[in-house]
Amino acid sequence: MTLLERLTQDMKAAMKNKEKQKLSVIRMVKSSLQYEEIKLGHELSEDDVLTVLNRELKQRKDSLHEFEKANRDDLASKLREEIEILEQYMPEQLSEEELLEIVKATVSEVGATSKADFGKVMGAIMPKVKGKADGNVVNKFVQQQLS
Template sequence: MSLLERLNSDMKQAMKNKEKDKLTVIRMIKASLQNEAIKLGHDLTEDDELTVLSREVKQRKDSLHEFDKAGREDLVEKLRTELLYVEEYMPKQLTEEELTKIVKEAISETGASSKAEMGKVMSVLMPKVKGKADGSLVNKLVQQHLS
C-alpha cells in the first residue's frame, strides 16, 4: 500500500471515529505531499515522500522545542500529539547502537580521521539513514567518533 493510499484510508477511518486531531494532521501531510509533487512536477517517489515526512517531523520537533522554552504547555501537548501521528507514517527508527555501527562503517569507508572531514562522512552516511534517524543525532555520533 502506497503512502497516499494509507493516508486516504486512515483519513476515512479518522472521519468515522471523529478523531479531529488525527484528521487534521493527515490532511496536513497530504497537502505537503501534494505541494511537493507540484513543485517537482512529477509523482513522488518513496524517497521524495520520506523527505516530506522527515520535514514534517523536523518542523514539529523544532516548534515543540520553541513552545516548550516559551512555557506554552497547551501548544506543547498539541504538537506532541501531532508528532505521534506523523511518526506513524515514518519508517522504523534506528536504535543508537545500530546507528553507531553505520557511522563507524561510513567513517572507515571514507577514511576520515578528523572533524575537518565530517562532510565526507555525512554525505556517505545520510542517504543510508534518511528518514530512519534524526539528523542531529547522526551529527553528534559522527563528531564523537571523529574526535
C-alpha cells in the same frame, strides 16, 4: 501498500471515526505532499514522501521546543499529539548501537581521518539512515568518531 495509500486510507478512517486531530494532521501532510509534487514536477517516490514527512515532523519538534521554552503547555500538548500521529508513518528508528555501527562503517568506507572529512562522511551516511535516525544524533556520532 505505499505510504501515500496508507495516508489516504487513514484519512478516510479518521473521517468516519470523527477523529478531528488525526484528520487535521493527515490533511496537512497530504497538502504538503501535493505541494512537493507540484514543485518537483513529477509523482513522488516513497523516498520523497519520507522526506516530506520528515520535514513536517522536524518542524513540529522545533515548534514544540519553542512552546515548552515559553511555557505554552496548551500549544505544546497539541503538538505532542501531532508528533505522535506523524511518527506512526515514519519507519522504525535505528537504535544507538545500530546507528553507531553504520557511522563506523561509513567513516572507514570514506576513509575519513579528521574533522575536515566531516562533510564527506555526513554526505555518505544521511542517505543510508534517511527517516530512520535524527540528523542531530548522526551528527554527534560522526563528530565523536572523527575526534
